[in-house]
Amino acid sequence: MLNILGCLDTPSAGQYVLDGEAISEMKGDALADVRNRKIGFVFQTFNLLSRATALQNVELPLIYTGLSRRHRRERAKATLDRVGLSDRMTHRPNELSGGQRQRVAIARALVNEPAILLADEPTGNLDTRTGEEILTIFEALHQQGQTVLVVTHEEDVARRTLRVVRLRDGRIEQDAPP
């Protein structure tokens, strides 16, 4: 499900239209392009490049967008600032705490101003307090008008959203406000 929404995979049946584009018709590189422009991923295990600094990690999507070095740096810095990490830009992931890593990942997801932010169990690898921090960031982003989609097993997390879609064995069980 998340793979399809995230344009990593295409559905074998049915249609997927994202922001007016028929994703289900697309293949490889076209999908990559959509992922680059419209999707921001936040993973449970952060998935940062361990050898790159926070700033370089956040810059990464912009490299594939084809932005110049100077613009990349500016935007990445601004985005890291949004998640409150402007003082950690030159740190590598292993020098950051779990919460900080996830915030770097969020910054990376946001840097290209995606249509949709996809978070796959974003608090799964974090303690409750840090998880809370992350959710607060998501809420703040949402209030700024960012569409956020969170996949979770935790009712607590689900309750803080505006709309909950329950899936069981690949079928929609319920689609309603919490």
Added chain:
Amino acid sequence: MNALDLFLIGLSQLQANALRSLLTILGITIGIGSVIGVVSIGEGLRRNVVSQFSQIGGANLVVVQPPRTYQIKNGRRVPRSWREYLTARDLTAIGAEVDRIRAALPLVGWNMRARYQKASATGEVQGTLPGYHQAMDWELARGRFLSHWDVKTWRRVCVIGDKIAEDLFGSLNPVGREVKLNGERYTVIGAMKPRSFFGRDWGNQIVVPVTTLQKRVVGNDYYSIIFVYVENAAHVKSVTQDIRKVLKRLHKRGDAFRVDTGERVLENVDNVTLIMKLVAGGIAGISLMVGGIGIMNIMLVSVTERTREIGIRKAIGAKRVHILIQFIIESAVLSLFGGLLGILCGLGFGLGISSLIEYYSESEFPSVVSWNAVMLAVAISGGIGVFFGVYPAVRASALDPVEALRHE
């Protein structure tokens, strides 16, 4: 995404695995190093020969020698049934009929015992004409060189090399003293400065008028060699042809005379260096091949190790071509480093060998940096990196992002 970004990404990967990278590029380093080293030595050899050759007239020189007295049959030397000789007739004819020559000098060589009082030395007696020392770029230390009058009247005079002067006269001034050559008295009219050619010392030479040597010692009027100096190196070819014509007209077997040019000697050197280069090329080819396969192997390992990274890159929007280029550049950078290291090793090797040669041969033997070879080495090592990097890179770029992200 520009080239610099890609290069930096590649570089950071190699840094991360410094030891592994170093071991991987060893094959490339050895391959490139051997070629650079050999090319540098070969070029040095060439320069060495050219510089020595230019001292005796170099490209302007044509050397005429009589036919060999033997021929090679089934790998064995068999004496010829006939003989042909160079004589004053040839010298005169060449001087008169061949245009665009500056000088033609005969040489007759003969070894004799030279004595002065109780001292004695073996002298390489050379019979020649005035002008020989200038043509050979051999400077007088004292006195004068041969004169035409000396030649005309077969005078018993000689000009001696520095070794002879030292052996016979020590610190005395030899000019005006008499030496005995084969028991006959010769007056020393000049002494030469030290000179060597292709590692051969000229200090043991005793130069006498060619006529004196022929009439008083050898007993025939043959020349061993005629040196012909051409006005301009561009005319060497036509002069050579003209000389052959003269020889053919004057001799029954004029074809058999040896007419060599500086160019011919250089050709021989070139052939030697070519063989050296081919051997080095063979070694290089094999070691580059092995090196390339090593690189391919390590890149495949790297792709597997970094499957997750590839997944992440794809998830955030890297296209196939981005991943492809990233890995190809990485492998090219790897190979290029091997090449650069090889260039350094090769130059060091060349420098070492040529200074050894210089030390033992006591002649100038430069280690020449051939920029062509260096550029070629850079291109080849880069090319190998690209060639052997393609397959691993294709594998990387073809990874399915979903699978790759799941990879541990």
